Amino acid sequence: MAPPNGAVAGVAGDGAPAATANGDARVGPHPGFISSSNQYSAEIKLRRMLKDNGCDPAREDTYRLQGVQLIDNVREHLQLPVRTFDTACTYFHKFRLNFRDSEYNYQDAALASLFVACKVEDTIKKSKDILAAAYNVKNPDKPVAPDDKIFESPGKVIIGLERLILETIGFDFRTxxxxxxxxxxxxxxxxxxxxxxxxxxxxxxxxxxxxxxxxxxxxxxxxxxxxxxxxxxxxxxxxxxxxxxxxxxxxxxxxxxxxxxxxxxxxxxxxxxxxxxxxxxxxxxxxxxxxxxxxxxxxxxxxxxxxxxxxxxxxxxxxxxxxxxxxxxxxxxxLTPIAPGASPTATAAPAAWPPDASIRRTARGQDGTMRFVFDPEAADKEQAKAGEFFKDEYEEYEVEVEETVAPPPPYERDGAVGRGGGYRGSYRDRGDYRRGGGPYGGYRGDGRHHRGRGRYH
Known part of the structure; x- marks a missing residue:
C-alpha cells in the first residue's frame, strides 16, 4: 500500500526502494483521444485550419467552387432532393478543412461527400451510380452504365474516403x-x-x-x-x-x-x-x-x-x-503525416491524458483509440476524471554541497613572487607614474644623460 501524500520516499528494510508519494508507476495502454462534434466554427478558426494545412488561398477558392458545383450537377442529374445537397456540401467543407489538398483529389472528396449524404438523408445511391452520373455529366455524348469496369477502382477510393468523412464529422449527422x-x-x-x-x-x-x-x-x-x-x-x-x-x-x-x-x-x-x-x-x-x-x-x-x-x-x-x-x-x-511503414515507437506519445479533448482525427497513425462523444460536457468530465491518474507528481529538494576550491596556478602563489615569478610587464604596461602614467610615459631623464627618442634614434 502506497504511503499517504506528503510522505517522504525512503528505502525499505530489504534494500528495495519504497513506493513514491502517489503510488507505483502504472504501465498500461494509451488513454486514447476524445472527439466531440462541433457544429459551428468562427472565421478565424477556419483560416487557422487552412493555414495549418498549408492550403493555397487561390487554389482553395477554385477547389471549393468546383467541388460544390460538381455536387450540384450530380445531384440534379440523379434528381436528389436539396437536403442531400446541403448535407453533402457541409461534409465536403469540413473534410477539406481537416486534410491537405495534396492528400486527396477534390473531385473524389466531393463525390464521397455526396455518397455519405445519400445514406444520411435516406436517398441511398451506390458509389458506382454517383461515379457514372459524374462521368455522364462531364461527357454527355458518351454515356456509360454504372456497372462499367472503369468505375471499380474509383469506387474503392470513394468507399475509403467515406470512413475519413465519418471520422471528420465525428459521426454527428446533424445538418x-x-x-x-x-x-x-x-x-x-x-x-x-x-x-x-x-x-x-x-x-x-x-x-x-x-x-x-x-x-x-x-x-x-x-x-x-x-x-x-x-x-x-x-x-x-x-x-x-x-x-x-x-x-x-x-x-x-x-x-x-x-x-x-x-x-x-x-x-x-x-x-x-x-x-x-x-x-x-x-x-x-x-x-x-x-x-x-x-x-x-x-x-x-x-x-x-x-x-x-x-x-x-x-x-x-x-x-x-x-x-x-x-x-x-x-x-x-x-501537420506531419506519418508514413504507413514508420515505426510506432519512434513517434509514440507519452502516457498522459491529451490536453485538448477536441483533437482532430486525421487518420495519420496516431497512438491510442479515438472515441467520438456527442455530449461535450460529458467529454470534459471524463477528461478531468481520468486525467488525475496520469499526472506526474514531483517533490523538490534543496541540497547544499560543499565544493573544494582548486589551488591557484604557480605564478599566482605567495611564494612565487620572491623567486622571481614570471613576466610582470614593463613600465609601459604598468603605467609608471614617473613616466607620465601613460602607456609610453613622460619621463625623459635628468637632462645630461637624456637620449633622444626621436625618429633617428
Missing part, C-alpha cells in the same frame, strides 16, 4: 436546411398571393444554393442564414428595380424585412451582416460561377457591399465575429 425555413419566412413577409412573391422566392432560393459555395453553413445558424439571404435579395431587387419601378414598393419591402427581423430575437444582427458580406465577396470575386450572379449586374453587388461596410464603420462593428488579429498572423502549425 441545417435553410430552404425549408426560407419558404416560411418569405410567406410571412410577403404573403401567399403577393405580387412578385414567386420571383422573389426564386431569387432567394438560388441564393441559398450559392450560400453553400462559401463557409457560411459551418459558421451560422439556420435563421441567420435565412435572414441574410432574404435581406440581401431585397436589397439586390431594390437596386435592380430602382429605375424601372421606382423606389416605393421595393423600399417598403426592405423595411418589412427589417421589421420582421426585429421581432425575431433568435439571431444576431452582426451574424447576419457577416453572412451578407460573405455572399457579396462571392458575387464580386466569382460573379460568373454563381446562380444569382447572372441575374444582377456586378455594380449592384459592389454598391450593396459599400453600404454595408459604411454601416459597420458607423457602428464600429468588426467584419468577422470573434476575430483575433494575433491568431491570424501567428505561424502555422504544420
Amino acid at each position: 441545417r436546411y435553410p430552404q425549408k425555413l426560407l419558404v416560411k419566412v418569405v410567406r410571412s413577409i410577403l404573403g401567399k398571393s403577393a405580387t412578385g412573391s414567386r420571383a422573389f422566392f426564386a431569387t432567394a432560393y438560388a441564393m441559398c444554393i450559392d450560400l453553400y459555395k462559401t463557409f457560411v453553413p459551418v459558421k451560422r445558424t439556420t435563421l441567420s442564414m435565412v435572414m441574410a439571404v432574404v435581406e440581401l435579395t431585397a436589397r439586390a431587387t431594390r437596386a435592380a428595380d430602382n429605375s424601372a419601378r421606382g423606389t416605393g414598393s421595393q423600399t417598403d419591402l426592405v423595411d418589412r424585412v427589417r421589421r420582421f427581423a426585429a421581432r425575431r430575437r433568435q439571431h444576431d444582427r452582426d451574424a447576419v451582416v457577416e453572412t451578407m458580406l460573405d455572399l457579396l465577396d462571392l458575387y464580386v470575386q466569382h460573379h460568373k460561377a454563381t446562380k444569382v450572379g447572372a441575374l444582377f449586374d456586378l455594380n449592384t453587388f459592389i454598391d450593396i457591399k459599400i453600404r454595408l461596410n459604411k454601416d459597420l464603420d458607423a457602428t464600429a462593428s468588426p467584419r468577422y465575429l470573434f476575430h483575433c488579429s494575433r491568431c491570424e498572423v501567428a505561424d502555422p502549425n504544420h
